[in-house]
Amino acid sequence: MNNKNPLLGYGALFLAIACLPALGVYPIFVMKVLCFALFACAFNLLIGFTGLLSFGHAAFLGTAAYATGHALKVWGLPTPLGLLFGALAAGGVGLVFGLLAIRRVGIYFSMITLALSQMLYFVFLQAPFTGGEDGLQSVPRGSFLGLDLSSDLTLYYVVLAIFIGAFWLIYRTVHSPFGQVLTSIRENEARATSLGYDTDKFKLLAFVLSATLAGLAGATKTLVLGFATLTDALWTTSGAVILMTLVGGMGTLVGPMVGALIIIALENKIGDLGKALADLTGVAWFNGLGESVSLVTGLIFIVCVLAFRRGVVGEAHALWLRLRKP
Amino acid sequence: MSELILETKNLTKEFKGFTAVDQVNLQVERGHIHALLGPNGAGKTTCFNLLTKFLEPTRGTIVFNGVDITREKSAEIARRGVIRSFQISAVFPHLTVLENVRIGLQRFTGTSFHFWKGLTGLKQLDARVLALLELVDLRDAAHLKAGDLPYGRKRALEIATTMAMEPTLMLLDEPTQGMGHEDVDRITELIKRVAEGRTVLMVEHNMKVVSRIADRITVLARGAVLAEGDYATVSKHPAVLEAYMGSEAAELQGAH
Amino acid sequence: MSEVALQITDLHAWYGESHILHGLNLSVKKGQVLTLLGRNGAGRTTTLRAIMGLTGRRKGSIRVHGEETIGMATHHIAHLGLGYCPEERGIFASLTTEENLRLPPPLKNRRSTPMSEADIYAMFPNLAERKHSPGTRLSGGEQQMLAVARILRTGADILLLDEISEGLAPVIVQALARMITALKARGFTIIMVEQNFRFAAPLADHFIVVEHGEVVESFPAAELPAKQAVLDVLLSV
Amino acid sequence: QVSGDVVKIGFITDMSSVYADIDGAGGVEAIKMAIADMKSMAAGKKIEFIFADHQNKADVAASKAREWIDTQGLDLLIGGTNSGANLAMATVAAEKKRPFISIGAGSSALTNDKCTPYTVHYAYDTVALANGTGAAVTKGGGKSWFFLQADYAFGQALQADTAKVVAASGGKVVGTVKHPLNASDFSSFLLQAQGSGAQILGLANAGGDTINAIKAANEFGVTKTMKLAGLLMFINDIHSLGLKTTEGMYLTDSWYWNQSPEARAWSRRFFEKMKRMPSSLQAADYSAVTHYLNAVNALKTDDADKVLAKMKDTPINDFYTKGKIRKEDGRGVHDMFLLQVKSQKESVEPWDYFKVVTRIPGEEAFTKLADSKCPLVKH
């Protein structure tokens, strides 16, 4: 309500992202960040607007990654159909998970989604079409509505367009009649029920939507990187997406994007950072920082939970409000 | 028997061997304001929870408008027009006062699952919402966050939301609890007014309110019905005096 | 007998955001029985809970045997000699009657002689019979007895009793009344919240009427007949 | 002649996870030694070396490779452990037309059905391991086999390849039990193996699974009735398990530090730096980089196609091996060794773990061109 037109802000943000390759930023890196940002946004749709913490979202990323990979590589489906197939497959898995998990809330929900995704992980590990440990390699990019995607730059804009489209859908969902009911369920489920809303159905739809969008992220990621691997479906990936959302700010629209950027950049650059720190401080231990991604990630987790529960964007927003007040 | 809008038969709820509601046969007449009284822990709120299926009855049946609703889910019962309020105030704290009421009205638009639609459709409801808020004197607070309201005002908001649903049967759990004197009077009047053409079942400890608006009273004690009748009958009932009103008959006279 | 056991000055208390007590004052002398009267929701239970440090935020002063307890942790407050019997009785479902009875540990600063288990079972024969059944399987009255009995064997000398006559059959209420008289004779200080005026009236040394979190009337038992009219207005249920 | 006026070598391997010991930091050191031995110059230009940890994630490996080629002008990509990561890197390298030498990957697919003109598979593959252990052990009298197989693509390939060889050498497979990846408990599977009455227990798994299986085999006394054959094992696994538990086991490897005076000499140098003896992969890292730099020096260019052609033309002849890189599919072909773990008594110095049982000629060990499914091979 404070921002006169939030859409204008998002427009500027996307325009800036569109200009990045021209400024010499490595497009594949940005595309990867965009995919994870979409993944985090999808996850955030669930936690931020229903209060349900899924610890198994990697299952959807992985499902879609394999489904799209298989569709493009083995069936030779056109790229847009492949992406759609991946997203829908993830949505289907989401429906099954949701039916099982949605009846429980809080911590039970988290553990059940975690366990279900682990089950799916073992299925992927053994199923012939996933290529097991080797993953599904060399997925062709094909063309998108006549655009040849073999050029990184063309792909870049297609990915950006997909991201914007999905982001728009999320924005829409949040600001829709459905979003209103979701918010009310999160705020006071008993009251929403007493007003005649079948809260389980709403939560299930939110869950399936979130799974489908997470799937779209996974499908796009397969297209960008050309393969789908078990990592996509591993529980640590579920942990990573939680971290992204937490770092960026749960329940804010931009937060997960910022979080994804921070975490991916950290994963990629932490080695360099360690080397720089070692040079600066003369402590040789920092050289090994690159091998200690999990340690650093863990510390960030702890600090965020204890001190920055609102995340970067949430804290910044709060600060801005405080500065504006007097 | 079509005069009865709600009827329970041997409604019972046990919690691990403890019987909170014990063979209650409640009969609520259409158009009545029916009060449910009883000492703390008598099972009043539990009764409400059973009627709205927030709890599963251990035994017994619930008949609403001639239909057996014992097996239905909470939301279904609400859609039949049985809307309740809560003893501990139940608002959506981070939504505005206006949005709080609109959530209720929204159900009738049939767009609640439409995640691709904007909010413009809902804005059409705002006029009605504001009119409702006017009734409980919350119009000026329409754009405040519900969570920021004082306790008594939250109760008023809750009643406004309940009313917005145009319920056939309204279940109010201690609607005036936690309110100042003026608010109590206003809410009492309000309940009386909105009760026209519908039925109200309310739990209330404030005898002033009960004596003023209740057509019929059921007194519960230890989960079972202790007495039933209009105020005059019930307030003289010896068991009621003993278990609920306190033993001093003089106090009751004072309430008139 | 004139030593002050408990002194409350300008007490404010909150549950979350709702401000319940608005500057409440009272004081109880050692060996006295004080009864808090008031309508439902006036804040009497909250007063007792605030003494134990069980509300949300508290402000003001609460002195127990001269010691300031605002800012003290609940378990330390208890050890100053307080025994609390909550309104909802607080019988533990997963504990047997006996375990419930034995749950509160002996207090460090014992100011009264604790009653032995045998004494307690003698006083409440029902409990002896049901020693091994789960706490919440007891009847409401038995649960009430258990809740009171529980705090008699810790050595507490200030008892906070919240509506202990609630929901009990008259016989038991009479037993409780006898018990309170007995406890008073043993030198216990008792603060009672009561709805049941007939129960409270003959027991109390002093009455206080609470309304909207403040004390609106305070008078000794002797003035009770004179105050009857005022009470009728204040307590008109 | 040299792109970017610098010869840039990149190494991507597991530096922090399950395969970190067999290549990892030791591999980095080996490559640094190779570069240092060239005085950090090739074709008159400086040699630069970068490395990264792929954490056993194929996507990390591929993105890193792509990023280096796109933004750093990488000239040679070396792939450390993990087949999935290597397959992913091979795809990227082929797309970007850069030479890619895979050292630590086991998957024979790299030069078989997934071969590319830019892939060189240098040290070993599962086919060679199967041919080594499977054939040699069977011929040595281990006629009946029971397999303990990790239930995913790698384990399947290893088991299938070995089983074929066992059958071809006159042995027979009496049973196979599949276990899940990272199955911490093997007792149940071993009980089944014990019940089979086979002579040889073939371990078609890797890393922690192999190690835990061997531990449990000892505990349950399986080693008393059966001989163990590790189908994919390295000296580091023996080191961490100890000779007491592994005594008498068979395994196949491309190299052993104590196999020749040259090998010993180089290994001593390595030991100075790493405080442990090199694995065959670390030796292969050194050998491969040296072979590449020799080609660059000879041609005075780092042009990918020319250098690759030169590398395939020049025989490899160093302390690591004597062999060649097969022109058609990029398969490094050289001798393999069937090793047997010494008993504690036989071991005379630290890291003295193996007896060489047989030398298996490269032509027998690796996939024959005639059997290759590599599209680049004209039949």
Place this chain on the structure above:
Amino acid sequence: MTELFGIPLPALLGQLLLGLVNGSFYAMLSLGLAVIFGMLGIINFAHGALYMMGAFLAWMGLEYLGLNYWVMLLLAPLVVGVLGILIERLLLQWLYKLDHIYGLLLTFGITLVMEGVFRSFYGVSGQQYSVPEALQGATNLGFMVLPNYRAWVVVASITVCLGVWALIEKTSLGATLRAGTENPKLVQAFGINVPRMITLTYAGGVALAAFAGVLAAPILQVSALMGSNLIIVVFAVVVIGGMGSILGSVITGLGLGVIEGLTKVVYPEASSTVVFVVMAIVLLLRPAGLFGKEK
């Protein structure tokens, strides 16, 4: 010979016994989780990491200090217990008022840090720890050869589980703990230091994990990642058992070990998934778990 599922009965019996060994670990770990969840309302994700630490402490004790298995079997749980006290006092205690989810997230972070630390010092390929002298060798039971150490694991863990169960269900400490779970504020009003009790409960729960870790050290490779693979299965066990039920978690742990063991014989490919399949079925039929209470 009598057969079941096409397997000779003695062999099946052997497999059941082995399942029990694994079940022992599930039982000990899920017991600790259940106790901690019951008192703190926190899903202790770090349980796996603390189990790993127990195993590592056993190894380090022998390697650096020459302390044998039996000493470490006592010492490691103590050390981990003290660490638990620190974790609870410094980190967890700030979270009780918040949603349970934050406890899960925080302990997840702790897990990553602990694994990261051990990984950066010891790598991941694992350390070797031998079976203590006294328990080496195996006993022929007729239908199978059971290593003495495995038998010890079953005995030790069942003893400990029953001990903990008795302590909690049969003593006044247990009564106090149970009361504290039901209504902490009232218990505090009786003069019991509930916060300290909570701290000690956490310490006790994680000490149990460390004990399991020491028991596991001689069987498995002691490595930084040994806990993270196990913990998810244990979570499933806890969900199946119904959270918070002490006896439920022990029985479910042992039972699932046996079921898993059977699966390894009948259809080994599914042995890593069977626990999750059981979980899905149980959730469909009894959303609160086998021993859980419906809310």
